Amino acid sequence: MKRVIKDFGGRAVFAFRLDTLLLRNTALVVAFHRVQETTADADGLTVDVATFERYGRFFRDHFRVTPLRVLVDKLERGLGVDRELAITFDDGYRDNFEQAAPVLERLGLPATFFVVTDWMGTDVVPWWDRQQGVRQPWMTWEQVRTLRQKGFGIGAHTRTHADLGRVADSDAKEEILGSRLELEDRLGTAVELFAYPYGAPNNLLERNRELIKDAGFRCCCSCFGGLNGRGSDPFQLRRVAVSSWFGSPHRFGFDVALRRTSAA
Numbered sequence: 001m002k003r004v005i006k007d008f009g010g011r012a013v014f015a016f017r018l019d020t021l022l023l024r025n026t027a028l029v030v031a032f033h034r035v036q037e038t039t040a041d042a043d044g045l046t047v048d049v050a051t052f053e054r055y056g057r058f059f060r061d062h063f064r065v066t067p068l069r070v071l072v073d074k075l076e077r078g079l080g081v082d083r084e085l086a087i088t089f090d091d092g093y094r095d096n097f098e099q100a101a102p103v104l105e106r107l108g109l110p111a112t113f114f115v116v117t118d119w120m121g122t123d124v125v126p127w128w129d130r131q132q133g134v135r136q137p138w139m140t141w142e143q144v145r146t147l148r149q150k151g152f153g154i155g156a157h158t159r160t161h162a163d164l165g166r167v168a169d170s171d172a173k174e175e176i177l178g179s180r181l182e183l184e185d186r187l188g189t190a191v192e193l194f195a196y197p198y199g200a201p202n203n204l205l206e207r208n209r210e211l212i213k214d215a216g217f218r219c220c221c222s223c224f225g226g227l228n229g230r231g232s233d234p235f236q237l238r239r240v241a242v243s244s245w246f247g248s249p250h251r252f253g254f255d256v257a258l259r260r261t262s263a264a
């Protein structure tokens with residue numbers, strides 16, 4: 001029932017262009033994890049390709065889809081934002097390259113991929129996949145480089161997906177600066193975007209946020225929801241994770257737009 005109301009509400013909001021009012025002066029950063037042909041082993045982290053394409057079209061029709069580095073640049077300069085939306089991916093799953101990137105290219109949408117540097121090209125199984133009994137391949141470094149060459153953004157997500165809210169100080173620097181240096185070495189270009197693993201408020205110590213600045217990054221993305229606006233600190237960038245839980249782009253949009261009004 002709730003889903004039906006949200007779907008109807010979402011369609012109404014976007015059909016009557018109420019979103020232009022509800023989302024005025026905001027910038028939305030969305031985070032995906034896995035995009036697979038089917039979601040047989042469905043969890044909150046996976047959307048199927050057809051759903052992903054619906055999201056892409058929805059974003060293209062209702063927002064100004066912008067590369068994250070361009071959004072960061074605007075925030076740094078104190079410029080206004082209005083319905084900018086940046087698409088991001090966390091962790092570096094191979095399906096990002098094989099399934100998501102072709103859809104993004106077809107729709108002409110920019111995106112940024114945050115990768116766990118020690119895991120690219122390996123068969124490491126993270127604890128959350130082990131718990132589900134699944135093994136999902138990572139991108140190879142060649143695939144990461146190809147994404148970069150195609151014009152997509154590549155950002156750092158630590159070396160080993162460390163919880164920067166708990167890790168020892170000496171390890172934090174290695175995770176943060178180390179991931180940047182490795183990416184720059186592998187890609188041969190500057191890497192300035194950072195998203196911290198797990199993304200909740202307690203997954204990042206304030207002193208580690210300083211380390212992220214000192215390492216030369218220009219932003220730090222969380223992942224606990226919320227919108228950004230003019231004057232938002234790029235090192236406190238809010239992101240909304242898109243999960244299969246939303247069911248449809250309109251329900252997602254409805255949720256985001258309503259949260260905006262309740263927060264205003």
Ligand SMILES: [Zn+2]
Pocket residue numbers: 090091157161196197198
């Ligand atoms: Zn992650």
